[in-house]
Amino acid sequence: MNSILQYILYTAILIALAVPLGGYIKRVMEGERTFLSPLLSPLERGIYRLTGLSFEEEMTRKQYAASVVAFSAAGFLFLYLLQRLQGVLPGNPRGLGAVPWDLALNTTASFVTNTNWQAYAGEATLSYLSQALGLTVQNFVSAATGIAVLFALIRGFNRVHADTLGNFWTDMTRIMVHILLPVNLVIAVMLLAGGVVQNLNPPVSVPLLEPIAVRENGEIIENAKIDLKTETVTQNRNIVENANIVTKQFVPGGPAAGQIAIKQSGTNGGGFMGTNSAHPLENPNAFTNMTEMLSILWIPVALCFTFGAAVKDKKQGIAIFMAMFLFLVVSIGAIGISEQAATPQLAQNGAVDLTSAQQAGGNMEGKEARFGIASSATWAAFTTAASSGSVNSMHDSYTPIGGMVPMILMQLGEVVFGGVGCGLYGMLGFAILTVFIAGLMVGRTPEFLGKKIEPYEMKWAVLACLATPIAILLAGGIAAGVPAVMNSIQDDGAHGFSELLYAYTSAGGNNGSAFAGFDANTVFVNVSIALSMLFARFLPILSILAIAGSLARKKKIPASAGTLSTSNAMFVFLLIVIVLLIGALSFFPALALGPLAEYFSAM
Numbered sequence: 081m082n083s084i085l086q087y088i089l090y091t092a093i094l095i096a097l098a099v100p101l102g103g104y105i106k107r108v109m110e111g112e113r114t115f116l117s118p119l120l121s122p123l124e125r126g127i128y129r130l131t132g133l134s135f136e137e138e139m140t141r142k143q144y145a146a147s148v149v150a151f152s153a154a155g156f157l158f159l160y161l162l163q164r165l166q167g168v169l170p171g172n173p174r175g176l177g178a179v180p181w182d183l184a185l186n187t188t189a190s191f192v193t194n195t196n197w198q199a200y201a202g203e204a205t206l207s208y209l210s211q212a213l214g215l216t217v218q219n220f221v222s223a224a225t226g227i228a229v230l231f232a233l234i235r236g237f238n239r240v241h242a243d244t245l246g247n248f249w250t251d252m253t254r255i256m257v258h259i260l261l262p263v264n265l266v267i268a269v270m271l272l273a274g275g276v277v278q279n280l281n282p283p284v285s286v287p288l289l290e291p292i293a294v295r296e297n298g299e300i301i302e303n304a305k306i307d308l309k310t311e312t313v314t315q316n317r318n319i320v321e322n323a324n325i326v327t328k329q330f331v332p333g334g335p336a337a338g339q340i341a342i343k344q345s346g347t348n349g350g351g352f353m354g355t356n357s358a359h360p361l362e363n364p365n366a367f368t369n370m371t372e373m374l375s376i377l378w379i380p381v382a383l384c385f386t387f388g389a390a391v392k393d394k395k396q397g398i399a400i401f402m403a404m405f406l407f408l409v410v411s412i413g414a415i416g417i418s419e420q421a422a423t424p425q426l427a428q429n430g431a432v433d434l435t436s437a438q439q440a441g442g443n444m445e446g447k448e449a450r451f452g453i454a455s456s457a458t459w460a461a462f463t464t465a466a467s468s469g470s471v472n473s474m475h476d477s478y479t480p481i482g483g484m485v486p487m488i489l490m491q492l493g494e495v496v497f498g499g500v501g502c503g504l505y506g507m508l509g510f511a512i513l514t515v516f517i518a519g520l521m522v523g524r525t526p527e528f529l530g531k532k533i534e535p536y537e538m539k540w541a542v543l544a545c546l547a548t549p550i551a552i553l554l555a556g557g558i559a560a561g562v563p564a565v566m567n568s569i570q571d572d573g574a575h576g577f578s579e580l581l582y583a584y585t586s587a588g589g590n591n592g593s594a595f596a597g598f599d600a601n602t603v604f605v606n607v608s609i610a611l612s613m614l615f616a617r618f619l620p621i622l623s624i625l626a627i628a629g630s631l632a633r634k635k636k637i638p639a640s641a642g643t644l645s646t647s648n649a650m651f652v653f654l655l656i657v658i659v660l661l662i663g664a665l666s667f668f669p670a671l672a673l674g675p676l677a678e679y680f681s682a683m
Contacts, residue, residue: 102385138244141629171209173282189610193617194222201354223346226501236628274368344375349469395647418482446477467499469592476596484675490589544623556584570597578674
């Protein structure tokens with residue numbers, strides 16, 4: 081019962097926060113006055129004067145797309161050079177050297193595409209300057225790009241006989257100044273209050289309360305007796321040769337809270353620390369855990385209500401929200417039940433107490449003992465429903481079904497709320513497919529929001545919806561045939577394949593979370609995953625902008641008695657079916673070789 085109450089509480093708070101934010105975002109993007117306008121509008125106007133931009137100048141679809149690509153390319157070059165030159169730049173108290181070219185390429189592609197896949201430990205690889213000026217900036221601008229493209233599509237639905245979709249630079253400025261900055265200032269202050277580290281101090285070593293003994297390979301020696309005077313370690317009265325005695329702990333510092341705020345709210349997910357939000361300095365307690373977890377989906381959920389208000393039909397936004405929400409609820413339930421029930425091996429002969437009456441119960445391997453299964457399961461669903469790679473537990477340690485559900489959420493094309501902006505425009509691509517298929521079934525020209533959906537829009541919608549499956553299956557299939565990649569897999573059999581499949585799913589789904597157990601920091605993996613992330617990010621963007629430009633030029637068609645409703649329960653059902661058909665049919669063979677095979681072999 082306690083777990084069920086937690087699930088209900090998390091989702092209820094999320095929706096309660098998202099509804100007013102959705103209305104605020106709509107007013108900002110339409111240039112209306114908000115309660116923050118007296119404070120933020122002068123800053124917006126100052127940026128226009130400084131850059132020489134005209135907020136009234138409109139762009140065609142091609143100009144808008146060119147601006148998106150050019151802006152992303154400039155950010156790509158800057159971030160890559162920053163990593164390669166960090167050894168000679170300031171803001172590097174540990175004196176870290178240049179990031180290897182393949183890892184720098186991978187990291188750059190990851191953060192520019194809002195994926196934030198990390199094949200490195202942040203505190204041991206990147207300087208404070210690289211983290212703050214490089215990664216944090218890209219966290220902001222890549223998130224803002226997704227929202228900007230979404231509003232270009234919304235204008236395509238709203239405008240009639242128009243050739244323009246707004247101004248990319250104006251959209252970016254308003255999103256950064258009026259939405260992302262205030263939202264993340266609030267989140268960062270809450271995280272600071274909760275104890276998340278935020279400083280410019282170098283890392284320090286602190287004495288342990290009790291020394292520990294480890295073998296040469298780093299394995300902790302259980303039940304060891306340590307004599308600090310003679311520096312000897314004994315186990316079961318036998319001296320352990322070549323044992324190391326650890327008396328100090330490495331404690332990293334750095335400007336973490338500011339980056340963590342935008343990594344969550346921008347559905348970026350890139351952790352300041354290597355273990356992400358499982359690190360005690362990145363996520364110290366239950367308060368920061370709930371704050372960070374709710375931040376993942378706050379803007380994506382809010383944008384559903386923004387969409388309904390922007391197209392002047394709130395039922396449309398609610399319908400899209402309900403389709404996404406039902407996916408999320410079922411996913412949370414599937415993960416939670418699987419982890420609470422654990423595996424037959426744990427339950428065998430009652431050797432492990434799986435009840436939750438007096439303790440956590442279930443499969444606690446890889447979970448955070450402070451938060452338990454309910455919080456870990458909810459976070460896993462939230463972070464893979466969004467295109468966020470943020471984690472507070474190790475997905476590699478989940479049960480086969482518990483680990484498969486996050487994979488499926490990513491494989492659906494990050495459309496279960498998804499990333500900020502990109503999740504909603506991805507789901508709208510599926511909605512266009514749905515109305516087209518439904519129109520064929522009843523023999524009518526399909527219409528969506530008063531615009532005819534014709535072959536041109538369908539071709540681009542298919543490309544947008546298939547970009548994720550193509551990126552995952554093509555790159556992952558090639559990787560599975562490379563011997564060097566096979567040597568990077570920790571486990572044998574079905575679970576080992578799941579580690580590989582999850583890595584390329586995370587990249588192709590613009591997510592960034594890791595399954596663990598897979599050495600991703602090799603040249604082939606770094607380069608292949610970088611290309612996969614770029615493909616899965618920019619093909620949908622260009623497709624959506626092509627659809628938006630086509631829709632903007634069309635006239636509005638009044639609804640008639642034969643018009644298919646796109647805001648009722650039937651349409652929600654059809655939309656869910658279409659998403660499942662594309663996701664399930666595309667990935668079922670791969671899932672059968674990985675988590676499903678592991679599940680049936682363990683029974």
